[in-house]
Amino acid sequence: MPSRALIARRATLLAFAAVLWSLAAGGRASELFVSNEVDDTVTVLDGDSYKVIATIPTDQRPRGIIETPDHKAVLVCDGDSSNIDVIDTRTLKVVRRIDTGPDPETLATSLSGDELYVSNENNALVTIIQYATGKWITQVPVGIEPEGLAVSRDGRTVVVVSEETSMAHFIDTKSWQVVANVLVDTRPRVAVYTPDQRYLWVSSEVGGTVSVIDPRSHQIVHVINFQIPGVDKQYIGPIGIQFTADGRTAFVALGRANRVAVVDPGSYEVEKYILVGQRPWQLTFSPDRSKLYVANGLTNDVTIIDVSSEKAVKSVPVGRLPWGIAVVP
């Protein structure tokens, strides 16, 4: 363990370096925070040059990663350490650890950022935590292996998908009761509301589909299938989903098919498959939404897609088994 004085000195040096950097660059560019599941680190990339700015040690098995609404912190779930690392986005240091209960995989925040919603993969629970104090507000029992979380824009509903139970569970944020369960295709991973909030898209990794759910009636209104010439059907594993701000285009990462699908949410037609690195899981936009960043688990890199041309521009190396990406402007 480094001494407290040493840590302080490092922090001062880093802050000093950061000041120099911002002076030189005329303000800091956006930054990408990539969780490396095997390395127990978060790689920080500069949003312009994509050079590594920092490699931040975390607790064990960092996976789900998000930024807080005020962008002051990046939060990462450490599955094997049962906590969340809070990374200060200014100093790029872990400044706090929040106890989550066993095996946190992903997380989301309430609209205000006051509450954290955490899926406990081993315990079939969603844990609700007060961010300021780290106090547990409650735990909601859901299906087995809960993973992806989505929060409705009115803040009234949290959706969690459970991989083993193959369901999307709708949780009411007033009563903390599960109010609806929708059976989807096998092993759902991610849930995302469309920008107009009319639909919820749920990706099923092993089922190979995306279910489009009406969040009012809790009915599946459409199932999106993917077919890629020359790729066996069983390798198509949809996971991460992102929509452009206008809701006119969706991007779906397809896991072992090594591609990101471009989908028209109006017709549900797949317009294009963009070849990226191996086993892309999670994807995230740049702050201005001109770039899409894709974490490739097996090639240990991040592919940058130009959104307007729908082309992969380049891939940049990060740590081992990159899982997810948070972006801070």
Next chain:
Amino acid sequence: MLALAGMSNSFAAAAAAGSAARTFPIVYLRETYPGPGIMPSLLETHPEDEGLAGAEDGTAEINTTGKFLGVHFKLYVVTLPAGADVAAQAGKVFAPGPAVIVSDLRAADLLKLADAPAAKKALILDMRTTDDSLRQQDCRANVFHILPNQAMRADALAQFLVEKRWSRWFLLQGPTPEDAVYAADVRRSAARYGARVVAARSYDYNPGSRRSDTGYQQIQTQMPLATQVGTDYDVLFVADETDLFGDYLPYNTFDARPVVGTQGLVATAWTPAFQSYSALQMQNRFQQFAHREMTERDYGGWLAVNIVGDAVMRGQQTSPAGIRAYLRSAGFLVAGFKGEGLTFRTWDQQLRQPVLIAQPLMVVSLSPQAGFLHPDNTTDTLGFDQPETRCRLAP
């Protein structure tokens, strides 16, 4: 004794009536076989609830889904005494009506069960056997096979070895009929994938009392003798399906060569060491449930029950005949921690699946290997593909 009291096959009726609480029965059928005797290694143990614990854990898990959908699955455990007349007992098992059976029986007993007149309309999920014969000449329309058969395992290892360019094999075959089947599979795999059996030997090993204070010295003398062939080879491929001597081979061969096959580096559907594709979560859940490690037979039981759960809840099937049709349809797919959906081959009702290549403490690889191609489904490069099947299923 058959513990089937209270079981009714009224699920279809309840479903039709739109009843809120529907209970779907699953019969787990096993026989108290005499133990395998003393194993060469003290570390190789077979828990008494092996297989059953997997089926029970699987039942608890599908009931979690069922809880949200108003379906409850009940596992009826039927244990036949050693040497039971399975054909006669089948009448009692099927007395309440056509049933869904998870079979933890060996091949000969499974065939007797499947051929019993009362079983004609039943659905049998074979969670235990690996015999090629049950997927070939002895296949049955009412039986589906969960675990990879011998030929799939030989192909899985063969692809790995060919990928490694370890393609000259010394085949050492034990004395049992099962060993002969596996040895034939090894030769078939060599021919399929361009490897060569450069030396072959039958080894009639007498296990004797298995326990003696001077065991090491004896083995250290016997194994080099058994493996001195005078031909250069890359790996020793052992066919010892009943674990008589294969575990003595590593580091005791005459030449410094790795051991693969039924011991050493093996092909398997499951090992407690596997953690990819969410298998880690499964290992954790099973450990919490059964307070021990999950074996391949446990995995077979877990997967069999999950297949039933999927057919009932996702496929909306309520009868054995309906489930059978669903399992054979394009709509069926089950997840089994292999990174892809698992489906049944329609020609022999064998579950297609990637196969783990594992040494005792670590998974080394997962076959099919990259570069082994197939016009329809890469996973069909393992085992008996449609053009070569000898299975003729009654419609």
